[in-house]
Amino acid sequence: MRVKVDTSKCQGHNRCYALAPELFDVDDLGTAFVLNDGVVPDGLEAKARLAEKNCPEYAIVIED
Amino acid sequence: MADIKDLETYFNEVYGPVADWMTDFDHANPAYNENAHALWDEMRDKCPVAHTTRYGGTWLPVTHEYVSEIAYDTDRFTSRSVVVSRMKPSLAPDMPPAPIGTAPPISSDPPFHHDARRVMLPAFAPKKIAAWEGDVRALCNELLDSVAGQEVIDAAVDYAQHIPVNVIARMLGFPLEDSDLFRKFVHDVLEGVDEPVHVRQPKFDRLFDYISVQIEEHQANPREDLTSFLLNATIYDQPLSMRHVAGSIVLLLLAGIDTTWSAIGSSIWHLATTPADRERLVREPELMPTAIEEFLRAYAPVTMARLVKEDIDFHGCPMKAEDWVLLPFPAANRDPKEFADADKVIIDREENRHSAFGLGIHRCMGSNLARLELTIAVEEFLKRYPNFELSDTAGVKWSNGQIRGPRKLPVRILPNK
Ligand code: SF4
Numbered sequence: 150m151r152v153k154v155d156t157s158k159c160q161g162h163n164r165c166y167a168l169a170p171e172l173f174d175v176d177d178l179g180t181a182f183v184l185n186d187g188v189v190p191d192g193l194e195a196k197a198r199l200a201e202k203n204c205p206e207y208a209i210v211i212e213d
Numbered sequence: 214m215a216d217i218k219d220l221e222t223y224f225n226e227v228y229g230p231v232a233d234w235m236t237d238f239d240h241a242n243p244a245y246n247e248n249a250h251a252l253w254d255e256m257r258d259k260c261p262v263a264h265t266t267r268y269g270g271t272w273l274p275v276t277h278e279y280v281s282e283i284a285y286d287t288d289r290f291t292s293r294s295v296v297v298s299r300m301k302p303s304l305a306p307d308m309p310p311a312p313i314g315t316a317p318p319i320s321s322d323p324p325f326h327h328d329a330r331r332v333m334l335p336a337f338a339p340k341k342i343a344a345w346e347g348d349v350r351a352l353c354n355e356l357l358d359s360v361a362g363q364e365v366i367d368a369a370v371d372y373a374q375h376i377p378v379n380v381i382a383r384m385l386g387f388p389l390e391d392s393d394l395f396r397k398f399v400h401d402v403l404e405g406v407d408e409p410v411h412v413r414q415p416k417f418d419r420l421f422d423y424i425s426v427q428i429e430e431h432q433a434n435p436r437e438d439l440t441s442f443l444l445n446a447t448i449y450d451q452p453l454s455m456r457h458v459a460g461s462i463v464l465l466l467l468a469g470i471d472t473t474w475s476a477i478g479s480s481i482w483h484l485a486t487t488p489a490d491r492e493r494l495v496r497e498p499e500l501m502p503t504a505i506e507e508f509l510r511a512y513a514p515v516t517m518a519r520l521v522k523e524d525i526d527f528h529g530c531p532m533k534a535e536d537w538v539l540l541p542f543p544a545a546n547r548d549p550k551e552f553a554d555a556d557k558v559i560i561d562r563e564e565n566r567h568s569a570f571g572l573g574i575h576r577c578m579g580s581n582l583a584r585l586e587l588t589i590a591v592e593e594f595l596k597r598y599p600n601f602e603l604s605d606t607a608g609v610k611w612s613n614g615q616i617r618g619p620r621k622l623p624v625r626i627l628p629n630k
Contacts, residue, residue, distance in 0.1 A: 160572070160573060160574065160576035161334070161576060161580075162570060162576060162580065163339050163580070163581060166339065167502070175338065175339055175340075176338075177334070177335045177338050178331065178334040178335065178338065179334055179337070179338050179339065179581070199563060199564070202563075202564040202566065203506075203564065203565055203566055204566065205566050205567065205568045205570075205572060206572065206573075206576075207566075
């Protein structure tokens with residue numbers, strides 16, 4: 150599984166970083182970026198889905 | 214704060230009583246915030262874009278779809294003024310024009326908005342804000358100590374209101390003893406919306422005069438705070454204009470106070486009136502993060518506003534240039550099309566795409582700070598008082614205007630079970 154942040158949509162609500170800091174980080178402006186090239190380590194799929202479902206801007210995309 | 218009953222009389226004299234909440238609503242009438250959830254539900258079924266001729270024409274879309282559509286549409290809607298009042302920009306010649314506006318970047322439009330926001334975002338990034346946790350916790354405990362032993366405390370007046378005022382005063386490097394004055398400014402700007410321009414404008418002038426004094430004092434004695442940060446900041450390789458610095462300080466001073474105060478108060482109100490949730494949160498403190506997001510969804514305090522740029526048809530609504538449009542994120546958060554069990558407060562709700570901090574380019578810059586203050590305020594209150602109830606249901610008073618939250622919240626402290 151891979152995750153992506155659509156930076157044209159991300160407005161820095163920081164929900165993803167709060168819920169899944171293993172998968173996301175945020176820069177100085179609060180914009181999110183993925184860790185590990187977006188590859189979701191085994192066992193963290195549920196966290197990736199949770200982040201996707203909590204982003205107010207629909208900015209997180211999951212590729213199975 | 215003026216007495217609520219007097220205000221009601223005053224509103225009725227200016228506009229006449231609200232004849233029909235669907236076609237003649239008044240968001241600043243005290244009855245609006247008291248009944249907001251039921252009103253939005255009814256509007257969602259019947260309208261779903263309500264209209265009133267008050268304030269020179271105001272629209273109120275209440276679905277998640279329409280609220281987000283307008284929040285994202287900076288071409289047809291301007292942020293030049295985000296507080297619906299009788300002071301329309303065309304009636305207030307002193308109001309700076311788009312795309313900068315009175316209090317950048319909240320009052321700014323693209324492309325200027327992006328650059329003005331960039332200047333300030335680093336100061337509010339999550340990792341910067343996390344450093345305040347210890348101070349906020351200490352402050353909450355000092356406030357709780359000051360009312361220790363009382364059987365009844367006003368959780369809004371004695372506790373919630375002081376937290377954001379104190380934190381932002383420290384961040385800006387303003388005198389802490391001016392807190393009462395800050396609350397007065399907030400009240401003037403956010404709750405005095407019914408006043409005519411000749412009454413309202415001088416209040417803005419007094420606010421800007423106060424800030425000028427603080428700016429001068431910082432120019433003479435620069436230090437590590439947000440005021441000095443703004444004085445040193447640049448945009449397009451130039452220092453910010455003094456008008457820009459002052460406007461941004463107005464934003465920082467006002468935007469975080471009523472809003473966070475309201476979120477803390479509403480959360481405590483919920484816990485006072487819902488013993489099962491309070492007991493569960495005491496038993497399972499690990500639920501705090503989902504509980505806080507759920508309080509933010511269900512009791513989101515902030516309704517933003519826009520002005521229509523040019524005459525348009527919005528899903529059949531004939532919106533005219535300079536009409537106001539309220540953006541009730543709290544109503545969007547209760548739209549059953551976007552949220553399962555939208556009308557229920559579920560403190561372990563896992564999927565919660567709420568928009569309490571807005572949507573699109575104007576996402577609340579202080580959201581990380583607000584979350585921190587809200588979480589710690591609720592945690593420390595519950596640690597100190599695991600058991601409490603409303604002492605006087607009729608004594609609860611809600612704010613009026615676009616920021617919704619309890620302004621009086623008397624709770625009785627009960628023995629720990
Ligand atoms: S939750 Fe969405 S908007 Fe917020 S930082 Fe993550 S990707 Fe960006």
